[in-house]
Each structure stands twice: as C-alpha cells, then as structure tokens.
Amino acid sequence: MRELLERRALVSGVGISKTGRRLGRSGLELALDAAMTAIADAGLTVEDIDGIATMGEAPPDDVKNSLGARLAWMAPFGGQGAGGHLRYVVQAIMAVATGLCRHVLVYRSVSMLSGEFRDGATGDAAWHIPFHEYSAASMVAMHARRHMHDYGTTREQLGAIAVTSRRHAALNEQAALREPITLDEYLSARWIAEPFGLLDCDIPIDGAVALIVSAADHEPDCPNVPVRFEALACGTHGKMSWDQRVEFTSMGQDDSARQLWSRTDLKPADVDVVEIYDGFTYLALNWLENLGFCKRGEGGPFVEGGIRISLGGELPMNTYGGQLSAGRLHGYWLLYEAILQLQGRAGARQVDGAEVAIAAAGGGPNTGCLLLTR
Amino acid sequence: MNEREEPRVLPEITDLNRDFWTSGRDGELRILRCKACRVWCHPPRPMCPECHGRDLSYETTSGKGTIYSYVINHHPWRPGLREPYVISLVELDDQRHLRLTTNIVGCRPEAVFIGMRVAVRFVAQGDFFVPLFIPDDGLRPA
Numbered sequence: 412m413r414e415l416l417e418r419r420a421l422v423s424g425v426g427i428s429k430t431g432r433r434l435g436r437s438g439l440e441l442a443l444d445a446a447m448t449a450i451a452d453a454g455l456t457v458e459d460i461d462g463i464a465t466m467g468e469a470p471p472d473d474v475k476n477s478l479g480a481r482l483a484w485m486a487p488f489g490g491q492g493a494g495g496h497l498r499y500v501v502q503a504i505m506a507v508a509t510g511l512c513r514h515v516l517v518y519r520s521v522s523m524l525s526g527e528f529r530d531g532a533t534g535d536a537a538w539h540i541p542f543h544e545y546s547a548a549s550m551v552a553m554h555a556r557r558h559m560h561d562y563g564t565t566r567e568q569l570g571a572i573a574v575t576s577r578r579h580a581a582l583n584e585q586a587a588l589r590e591p592i593t594l595d596e597y598l599s600a601r602w603i604a605e606p607f608g609l610l611d612c613d614i615p616i617d618g619a620v621a622l623i624v625s626a627a628d629h630e631p632d633c634p635n636v637p638v639r640f641e642a643l644a645c646g647t648h649g650k651m652s653w654d655q656r657v658e659f660t661s662m663g664q665d666d667s668a669r670q671l672w673s674r675t676d677l678k679p680a681d682v683d684v685v686e687i688y689d690g691f692t693y694l695a696l697n698w699l700e701n702l703g704f705c706k707r708g709e710g711g712p713f714v715e716g717g718i719r720i721s722l723g724g725e726l727p728m729n730t731y732g733g734q735l736s737a738g739r740l741h742g743y744w745l746l747y748e749a750i751l752q753l754q755g756r757a758g759a760r761q762v763d764g765a766e767v768a769i770a771a772a773g774g775g776p777n778t779g780c781l782l783l784t785r
Numbered sequence: 786m787n788e789r790e791e792p793r794v795l796p797e798i799t800d801l802n803r804d805f806w807t808s809g810r811d812g813e814l815r816i817l818r819c820k821a822c823r824v825w826c827h828p829p830r831p832m833c834p835e836c837h838g839r840d841l842s843y844e845t846t847s848g849k850g851t852i853y854s855y856v857i858n859h860h861p862w863r864p865g866l867r868e869p870y871v872i873s874l875v876e877l878d879d880q881r882h883l884r885l886t887t888n889i890v891g892c893r894p895e896a897v898f899i900g901m902r903v904a905v906r907f908v909a910q911g912d913f914f915v916p917l918f919i920p921d922d923g924l925r926p927a
Contacts, residue, residue: 537796538828541915542888544872545862553874557854560899605857605869654874654886655827659853 415674416508417640422783423514423625423633424453425750430585430618430738433523438619442469442520443477445621453623454634455514460623462512464499466491466741469520469619483512493663494645495773496688496742497781501645503624513626519743520619535652548612548691549604550653551774555693556606558660562708566606568715569692570597572728573610573735575717576689580732582722582760587614587738611692616738620747636754641767642674642782651776663778664694664701667771671780672703679703682782683765684752685726686745688772689733698771699728702780722760730760742772746781753785791865795913801829804843809907809914815843816883825880848905849921850877853884857894869894875903875918891919 426448428441442465450457457478463471464486471488486502494501496519503515532540544550558564574594580586592610600609630637644667649656658665672678679702689695696710704726705713714720720728731737731748738744749768751757771780798806804815805827817829821838825846832839855873871889876882889897891906904921907914 532794532796535828537802539886541793541795542872542886542917543793543858543863543866543870544886546860548860549856549858549872552856553854553872556856557874557899560854602857602859602869604872605859607856652828654884655882657882659874 415642417504417643417674419508419627420504420624420640421627421630421633422622422638422750423629424449424451424455424623424635425747426450426452426621427585427744427747428520428619430616430740431587432616434617436617437469438520438522438617439469439473439477441617441619442474442518442621445520445619446474446478446516446518449516449621449623452635453514453625454632455623459514460516462486462503462506462515464503464506464515464517466496466499466519468522469518474516474518480516491773491777492651493647493777494779495667495777497746497770497772497779498645500622500624500746500781501643501779504640504643507624507626513629515624516621517624518619518621519741521740522617523615539653546604547774548607551691551693552604552607553654554660554662554697555691558693558697559606561660562711564696564711566598567594568711569611569696570594571714571717572689572692572695572720573597575721576729576733576735578717579722579730579760580736582758583731583737586732586736587616588732588736607691610735613690613734613739614736616740618738618740618744620740620743622746622750635756636785638750638753639784640781641677641784642671643779644668644671644674644781645779646670647776649776653775656776660697661701661707662697662774663776664698664771664774667778667780668701668703671782675782677767677782682726682767682769684730684749684762685728685769685771686730686749686752687728687769688742688745688774689729689735690739690774692735694774695728695733697774702769702771722762727762730757730762742770745772746770749783753783791867793910793915795910795915798912801831805829806913806915808843809916812848812905812907813845814848814905814916816846816877816879817841818844825883827883827885847878850875850903850918852889852897852899852901852903854899855889855897857897871897873897873918885916888917889919890917896920
C-alpha cells in the first residue's frame with residue numbers, strides 16, 4: 412500500500428480538563444487546562460508547539476495568545492462539514508505530514524451548549540427551522556424512525572446502547588452520570604423527539620480535551636506509548652444535507668467508513684475497542700453498521716442486550732461512558748478514550764491488550780473517523 | 786386542525802428561493818427544475834447537480850407525496866409552540882428522492898405513519914406561503 416500521509420504523524424500526548432455540569436470556568440480556561448496537560452504528557456513545552464487546529468469553542472487566537480505560542484500554522488476555524496468533529500485532527504495530520512508543523516495542538520472545549528434555539532433560518536437550517544425543527548435530536552430521530560421501518564430496529568435495541576454506556580460510566584470518575592439505569596427507565600423517560608426519549612440524548616457538560624499530533628519521527632522522544640494513525644477518513648460523496656441524502660439512514664458515516672477501510676489492510680475483525688459518537692443512541696448503532704461490524708440493518712440485533720458492546724464483550728464500545736453518560740465533548744472525549752485504551756492507561760475500564768481502536772464522530776453529513784493503533 | 790399559529794422563523798428571500806416560499810397563494814407547490822435534463826432540484830441551487838445545466842426555473846409539482854419518515858416532537862425548543870407536533874420528511878410523487886422537510890397537520894400525531902399519502906396545504910405568514918402537508922384521501926398514482 413502506498414505511503415499514506417497519516418502514517419507520518421502520531422499522537423504524542425493527551426489531556427483532559429475537569430468535566431461536569433456548570434463548572435463555573437470559562438471554555439478558554441478549560442481549553443488551557445487540557446492543552447497544558449497534553450503538552451506535558453507529550454514530553455514537550457509550549458515552545459515546541461508550532462500549530463493549532465480546533466473546532467473551538469475557545470477561539471484559537473485566544474488559546475495561542477494565552478500560551479504565547481509561536482506558530483507556523485493555524486487551521487481554518489469553525490464548523491463541522493466533511494470530516495465532522497474530527498476534521499481538525501485530519502488538518503493537524505496534514506500540517507505535520509507536509510512538514511509545515513512538527514507538533515500541533517488540537518483541542519475541543521465546550522461550555523454546556525444546550526439545545527435551546529438561538530440561530531436564524533440560514534444555510535441548510537433554512538430548510539428545517541421554518542418547520543419548527545430546531546434540534547439535531549429531531550433530525551437524527553428522523554433517521555432512526557426510518558431505520559426502524561426498514562429493518563425492524565426497536566427502542567429496546569437503542570436502549571441497550573444507553574444502558575451499556577451508563578454501566579461503563581460507573582467506571583469513569585469523570586463521567587457526569589454514573590448511576591445505573593435500567594431498560595425500563597430508558598423506555599419510560601419523557602419523549603424529546605419521538606422515537607427519541609430523554610435517554611437517547613447525550614448530556615451537555617463543560618470540559619475540554621487536547622491532544623498533540625506530532626511528526627512520526629518524534630516517536631523515540633515520546634514519554635508515553637505513541638498512538639499511530641493507521642487510517643483517516645474525512646470524505647463525503649452524498650449531499651451535504653440532513654434530509655437530502657439518497658441513502659438516507661446510513662448518513663455520511665457510510666462515506667467515511669468506506670474511505671477508512673480503503674486506506675488500510677486491517678479489517679473490522681482486527682479492532683479491539685470502538686469509541687463512537689453517541690450524541691444520540693442511533694448514531695452509534697449506525698456507525699457500527701457502516702464500519703462493517705455488522706451488516707446494514709443488523710445494528711439493532713448486534714447491540715441488543717448490550718453484552719456484545721460491553722467491557723468484556725466481543726466489541727467494547729464507549730468504554731468511558733459515551734456522550735450519553737460521561738458528557739458531550741463533541742467527539743473529543745471518545746478520541747481521548749481511544750488513545751488511553753491503546754496506551755493501556757484506561758484504568759478500571761481498560762480493554763486487555765487493546766492494539767487497534769476506532770474513533771468515529773458525527774452524524775448526518777458531518778462525519779469522520781480514525782483507525783488508531785499502538 | 787392542528788394548525789400552528791405561532792410565527793415561524795423564516796429565511797431571507799432571495800431570487801433563488803423566492804418561488805418556493807412565496808408562490809403558494811394559488812395552492813400550487815413549486816420546485817426548481819432543470820430545463821435541460823428535467824431533474825427537480827431541492828433545495829434550489831444555481832446549477833443542476835445532475836447535468837450541470839445553468840438554466841433552471843420553478844415549475845409546478847403534483848403537490849402530492851408519501852411520508853418517508855417523521856418525528857413527533859414533544860420538547861419545547863421555543864416558547865409558544867403547541868407540542869406535540871409532527872415534523873416529517875415527505876417524498877414528492879414527481880421524482881424519487883425528491884424530499885421536503887415539512888409538518889404534517891390536519892390529523893392527530895399518532896395517526897401519522899411511514900407510507901401515508903399526503904397533499905400540500907399552505908399556511909400564510911406575511912409574504913410567505915409555507916408548504917405543510919395533510920393526509921390525502923386520493924388514490925396513489927400508478
């Protein structure tokens with residue numbers, strides 16, 4: 412296989428801030444906490460950081476100025492689009508692979524973004540908001556409903572994802588919600604956007620995650636186990652739209668997954684642990700199908716009962732508790748956990764001998780994923 | 786009639802979207818269509834994604850379709866809305882995969898199902914005629 416750009420980069424360090432409900436600290440402070448931790452974890456100092464790539468929300472200008480970093484490059488800032496939340500990791504890899512940068516700081520900070528309606532009817536939202544569709548909850552539930560119709564997927568099967576994530580969260584001291592839930596509690600939670608109830612939706616928190624993407628030849632100087640990028644995916648073939656994709660239920664995850672597997676000789680059977688975006692339960696189920704862990708339409712039976720996706724199961728998923736229970740850091744906590752798992756640093760929730768992990772984020776047209784190895 | 790009376794947040798009118806949002810006074814739903822290859826294009830764009838034709842204009846659709854998927858929204862995302870209400874993806878009869886996000890009105894939310902036949906029904910707001918859909922008793926075309 413040709414030399415891929417992602418093989419010229421690795422993750423040298425990671426950091427996470429305090430996480431939780433209404434921490435009373437600004438996103439910038441949290442971003443700086445995570446950044447300084449990640450820089451130290453990589454065995455570096457601020458002087459070594461020569462690039463920043465971020466989805467925000469703490470603006471990269473503010474982080475750069477606070478750090479006093481001298482940069483060769485800053486990634487274009489803002490939004491999701493093709494590559495989804497993880498597009499900023501892809502940009503960092505590209506900056507390192509081209510030689511423009513040597514150590515890029517990537518971060519995501521969040522300050523309790525609620526589902527409250529704030530924006531006007533502009534861009535693609537202009538085709539949703541006039542019909543009182545204000546939330547991704549509804550747009551994802553629309554896909555889940557069709558999946559139920561086409562394949563017989565049930566609420567109980569989606570519930571297995573929520574129940575399992577909560578069980579995993581009990582092993583994560585930083586998780587926002589750690590009390591176990593039963594399937595009955597999931598089923599009886601109030602409706603949000605039917606077929607989604609409250610426990611199909613993730614929990615907003617404050618927090619930040621940072622990682623350092625370094626040139627592959629930094630490996631001998633990494634104090635911790637370096638994590639490699641076996642393959643990346645950020646492509647999009649279908650329409651950049653929440654309601655116009657011809658292959659509706661599979662979302663852009665289909666395009667991402669195909670690209671991922673086209674860039675590696677590894678197969679789904681080689682994967683030891685998956686950390687997958689679960690802003691809503693259905694997104695995780697759909698990622699499992701698209702990534703090839705089961706056939707199209709068989710995601711429901713695959714997750715049913717939760718055994719297969721639990722720690723100790725065939726394919727442990729969202730071992731940190733997911734966004735459903737640990738909290739919503741928009742794809743970056745799941746990436747952080749995938750890295751910890753490969754480094755053997757996941758503590759009570761460590762998957763024994765984890766060597767290959769997937770970090771997959773996003774839904775609708777905004778999707779991207781990474782295949783990581785130790 | 787489960788009509789929503791609260792003002793909808795509507796987009797800015799442009800040359801490209803004007804007929805979609807404002808031409809429904811006569812009860813006809815109009816969608817942009819490529820004059821060269823006859824493909825319907827929604828949302829409207831200045832270029833046909835199928836043949837790259839640049840000559841597109843609004844044409845009258847059948848105004849009928851089938852519910853492709855739907856959500857019953859219960860959460861009060863904005864004050865003043867009457868939950869629950871139905872948000873739906875309707876596939877128009879005029880072309881496969883030609884879909885609109887819209888609301889289903891004129892029936893109880895529990896009565897809605899995938900495959901349900903629906904017909905356009907406009908609700909006026911200022912200069913806008915917003916296309917919603919109601920259950921259609923007519924026969925499905927061949």
